[in-house]
Amino acid sequence: MYDFGYHQPSSLSEADAALNSASDPLLMAGGQTLIPTLKFRLARASDVVDLCGIDELKGIREEGNAVVIGAMTTHCEVAESDLVASRIPALASLARGIGDPQVRHRGTIGGSIANNDPAADYPAGCLGLGATIRTSKRQIAADDFFGDTFDTALEDGEIVTAISFPLPEKAAYAKFPNPASRYAIVGVMVAKTGAGVRVAVTGAGHGVFRDEAIELALNESFSVDAVDASGVDEEDLNSDIHASAEYRKHLIGVMAKRAVAKANS
Amino acid sequence: MAEVTMTVNGRQVSRDVEARTLLVQFLREHLQMTGTHVGCDTSQCGACVVHVDGKSVKSCTMLAVQADGSAVTTIEGLASGDTLHPMQAAFNEHHALQCGFCTPGMVMSAVDLLQKNPSPSETEIRDWLEGNICRCTGYHNIIKAIRHAAGSAA
Ligand SMILES: Cc1cc2nc3c(=O)[nH]c(=O)nc-3n(C[C@H](O)[C@H](O)[C@H](O)COP(=O)(O)OP(=O)(O)OC[C@H]3O[C@@H](n4cnc5c(N)ncnc54)[C@H](O)[C@@H]3O)c2cc1C
Numbered sequence: 001m002y003d004f005g006y007h008q009p010s011s012l013s014e015a016d017a018a019l020n021s022a023s024d025p026l027l028m029a030g031g032q033t034l035i036p037t038l039k040f041r042l043a044r045a046s047d048v049v050d051l052c053g054i055d056e057l058k059g060i061r062e063e064g065n066a067v068v069i070g071a072m073t074t075h076c077e078v079a080e081s082d083l084v085a086s087r088i089p090a091l092a093s094l095a096r097g098i099g100d101p102q103v104r105h106r107g108t109i110g111g112s113i114a115n116n117d118p119a120a121d122y123p124a125g126c127l128g129l130g131a132t133i134r135t136s137k138r139q140i141a142a143d144d145f146f147g148d149t150f151d152t153a154l155e156d157g158e159i160v161t162a163i164s165f166p167l168p169e170k171a172a173y174a175k176f177p178n179p180a181s182r183y184a185i186v187g188v189m190v191a192k193t194g195a196g197v198r199v200a201v202t203g204a205g206h207g208v209f210r211d212e213a214i215e216l217a218l219n220e221s222f223s224v225d226a227v228d229a230s231g232v233d234e235e236d237l238n239s240d241i242h243a244s245a246e247y248r249k250h251l252i253g254v255m256a257k258r259a260v261a262k263a264n265s
Numbered sequence: 266m267a268e269v270t271m272t273v274n275g276r277q278v279s280r281d282v283e284a285r286t287l288l289v290q291f292l293r294e295h296l297q298m299t300g301t302h303v304g305c306d307t308s309q310c311g312a313c314v315v316h317v318d319g320k321s322v323k324s325c326t327m328l329a330v331q332a333d334g335s336a337v338t339t340i341e342g343l344a345s346g347d348t349l350h351p352m353q354a355a356f357n358e359h360h361a362l363q364c365g366f367c368t369p370g371m372v373m374s375a376v377d378l379l380q381k382n383p384s385p386s387e388t389e390i391r392d393w394l395e396g397n398i399c400r401c402t403g404y405h406n407i408i409k410a411i412r413h414a415a416g417s418a419a
């Protein structure tokens with residue numbers, strides 16, 4: 001890891017100032033992805049702007065019909081939150097399944113979605129539940145936020161401040177984890193919302209996506225038996241040492257069934 | 266260089282460090298406390314687990330500057346004098362180590378588990394140890410030791 005200047009702003013405006021005065025800055029949240037990336041020299045920064053001192057990025061609250069989670073909230077805090085457990089248990093169980101306890105003590109929801117690893121859990125949580133991403137500049141619907149592998153709608157220097165999750169009627173997340181890393185080989189968030197069923201898939205493709213065929217089937221009948229095969233083209237799925245595209249496609253259907261069963265239980 | 270100050274095992278320490286200094290380097294190379302191990306350096310193995318403000322973290326994946334102002338506990342801070350911490354004693358008694366390389370991280374992780382969940386089931390213990398890898402023991406005796414330390418063994 002190359003050395004860098006380190007800044008710990010205590011407000012968003014101080015963070016902006018630190019970003020603007022540096023030649024090649026990077027934001028840091030929990031560092032669980034960023035520190036390994038810097039160690040491997042896959043990334044290099046003139047300055048690291050650590051968001052840990054900014055109180056307005058922390059905490060979980062209810063706002064109207066939504067649960068709003070600050071970007072710097074750790075996976076452990078989401079997993080253990082009584083509010084999340086009572087309003088959107090699917091999200092608490094998703095957070096509990098990320099990595100291991102030590103990663104969950106440091107890693108944050110904002111860092112996870114800004115990173116948009118194609119096998120990460122929160123992108124499926126946000127897209128499946130129809131969340132809105134709040135940033136230092138604007139609000140972005142999850143449908144418009146996530147791009148292909150590691151790509152998002154965020155501009156340079158734009159900071160995720162919170163994620164707002166509308167309360168679903170029912171929802172559940174099912175993941176087939178890679179046994180070594182715990183990242184998703186396939187993870188599926190199924191949510192029954194006022195505006196129809198949403199099914200978001202992570203791990204299988206080059207980025208999180210919605211499975212329209214399964215959504216259509218579940219809109220007809222929100223039951224395990226309604227779920228047939230995934231509608232995606234195998235060409236668009238990943239094939240690697242962990243699983244072939246064919247196997248991943250099959251897993252989408254299996255995980256969707258498990259999620260529906262959990263949501264209905 | 267930045268000055269960091271933290272409490273390590275109850276003792277306040279200050280050092281000037283580069284921003285890129287990892288917490289584990291700070292402990293091992295700046296404070297010469299080599300009880301905390303580096304197994305993988307890639308956030309996988311858990312040999313480097315210490316507690317920061319009461320929570321277990323991988324010290325190879327945290328900067329020393331991020332622990333500025335915090336209270337850090339390492340494996341060296343568990344025993345009181347010659348008396349082993351109950352978790353250390355249980356590891357000793359139940360043969361929960363062979364080469365011992367993973368042991369500091371295993372013990373620190375297990376101590377954190379019992380802080381949260383004083384009588385975990387075997388499944389809960391195995392689940393909690395997701396981030397700790399041991400290439401010697403096959404885990405069985407580690408689980409046994411933790412169950413005994415928790416007083417939950419049959
Ligand atoms: C061993 C291990 C296992 C893991 N297993 C899983 C798993 O099973 N599932 C899973 O989903 N993830 C997993 N992760 C990843 C983990 O969840 C990370 O915590 C997460 O991807 C990044 O969060 P962070 O807070 O650590 O962010 P950082 O590493 O600090 O930052 C990640 C990126 O996001 C940017 N960023 C951070 N915060 C913001 C913000 N508020 N606004 C804008 N940009 C920001 C940073 O600049 C950086 O580019 C694992 C990680 C490890 C080390």
Ligand code: FES
Pocket residue numbers: 302303304305306307308309310311312313314323324325326
């Ligand atoms: S050395 Fe830190 S996790 Fe392996």
Ligand code: FES
Pocket residue numbers: 361362363364365366367368398399400401402
């Ligand atoms: S005792 Fe050798 S690695 Fe665990």
